[in-house]
Amino acid sequence: MITSQHAMPPAGLVDFDAVEKVLHRAAEAAASVTLRLFRTPLAVENKWQAGFDPVTEADKEAEIAIRQIIEESFPDHAIVGEEWANKETGSPFTWIIDPIDGTRAFISGVPVWGTLIGLIHQGRALAGLMAQPFTGETFWSLPGRARYRHGGDMAPLGTSAVTELAHAKLTTTSPDLFLGANREGPWRAISPRVLQVRYGLDCYGYCLLAMGQIDLVVEAGLKDVDIAPLIPIIENAGGVITTWAGGPAEAGGNCVAAATPDLHAAALAVLAGG
Numbered sequence: 671m672i673t674s675q676h677a678m679p680p681a682g683l684v685d686f687d688a689v690e691k692v693l694h695r696a697a698e699a700a701a702s703v704t705l706r707l708f709r710t711p712l713a714v715e716n717k718w719q720a721g722f723d724p725v726t727e728a729d730k731e732a733e734i735a736i737r738q739i740i741e742e743s744f745p746d747h748a749i750v751g752e753e754w755a756n757k758e759t760g761s762p763f764t765w766i767i768d769p770i771d772g773t774r775a776f777i778s779g780v781p782v783w784g785t786l787i788g789l790i791h792q793g794r795a796l797a798g799l800m801a802q803p804f805t806g807e808t809f810w811s812l813p814g815r816a817r818y819r820h821g822g823d824m825a826p827l828g829t830s831a832v833t834e835l836a837h838a839k840l841t842t843t844s845p846d847l848f849l850g851a852n853r854e855g856p857w858r859a860i861s862p863r864v865l866q867v868r869y870g871l872d873c874y875g876y877c878l879l880a881m882g883q884i885d886l887v888v889e890a891g892l893k894d895v896d897i898a899p900l901i902p903i904i905e906n907a908g909g910v911i912t913t914w915a916g917g918p919a920e921a922g923g924n925c926v927a928a929a930t931p932d933l934h935a936a937a938l939a940v941l942a943g944g
Contacts, residue, residue: 678813679791684763686797686812692743693787693799693810699735700769700785701803704728708804709779724773729753732769736787740765747789752895762792768895771800772843772872781805782874788899795920798899800877809877809903816880816906827907830882833932835940838885840864841875847890853924856914859944860888860937876900876927880907885929886937892922900927910934914941 707728714724733753740749741757744765749757751767765787770776772783781804788798799810808819809827816827832838840861842848848857861867864886871878873896878884880903897911898920904911904927911919911927916938919925926941928934 688743689789689797690812692739696736696739696787697785697799697801697808699739700732701801703732703735704770705803708776712777714777724777725753726773726777729770729773733767736767736769750894764790766790766895766898771896775872782871784873786873786899790898790920793920795898795901798902800873800900802874809880811902811906816903818881827880828882829880829908829929830885831930832885833930835863835936836865838864838933839866840886840888841868841871841884842889843872844869853890856941856944860940863940873900876904879909879927879929880904886933887927890924892925894920894922897922897925
């Protein structure tokens with residue numbers, strides 16, 4: 671397992687034990703909302719005038735529950751959430767929340783959605799958690815460690831050793847992500863070169879990469895809340911994640927995550943050529 675090369679905040683500026691506790695408490699608070707409403711009739715709003723970006727009462731209520739937990743322990747920290755207005759405080763620390771990443775899966779009854787909670791410092795991801803409460807799984811990471819828990823069992827996370835595209839299992843949420851905006855060519859270039867492609871996993875796919883089950887994730891048009899909490903999980907499990915241009919992925923955009931540096935480099939070369 672390797673650790674992230676991101677610069678850490680000065681010693682004592684943040685208590686990572688406290689951060690870890692807040693991550694889990696906030697995820698539990700969100701689960702009390704999402705599990706109660708999962709696979710029930712829900713009113714679905716569309717946030718887009720063209721296309722479909724769904725939101726439900728579960729998204730909104732779960733984010734409120736998460737924010738309350740964070741604000742109890744870190745009242746001075748900023749908060750960026752998917753469903754509610756940003757909390758600006760001037761702090762170098764910002765919590766990033768997507769209460770239900772994969773709302774399309776949620777409203778379809780498919781348990782590959784997850785609650786994403788992360789902490790960034792001056793724009794770089796420090797800690798993150800993805801919880802899938804229906805399956806009872808939690809993936810989380812802080813500096814120097816990345817862990818997985820299923821029920822009462824806990825284990826370290828670690829990516830696969832795959833280095834070549836021809837041997838890589840790739841996932842992306844939907845091929846529709848690559849329509850237009852100079853995305854279709856890169857996708858058509860990389861998708862035939864891998865061993866297989868699986869669709870529809872949302873944030874769960876990134877966590878399967880950190881577990882060593884998936885080797886490559888390629889996506890486009892992401893928001894910060896979609897990806898920032900997942901970055902520490904991937905990096906501290908041994909993986910590499912950047913934009914297609916090779917830059918930091920915290921702000922979202924077109925992103926690629928890979929199990930190994932060699933596989934990441936191979937993917938970047940094909941995406942650039944495409």
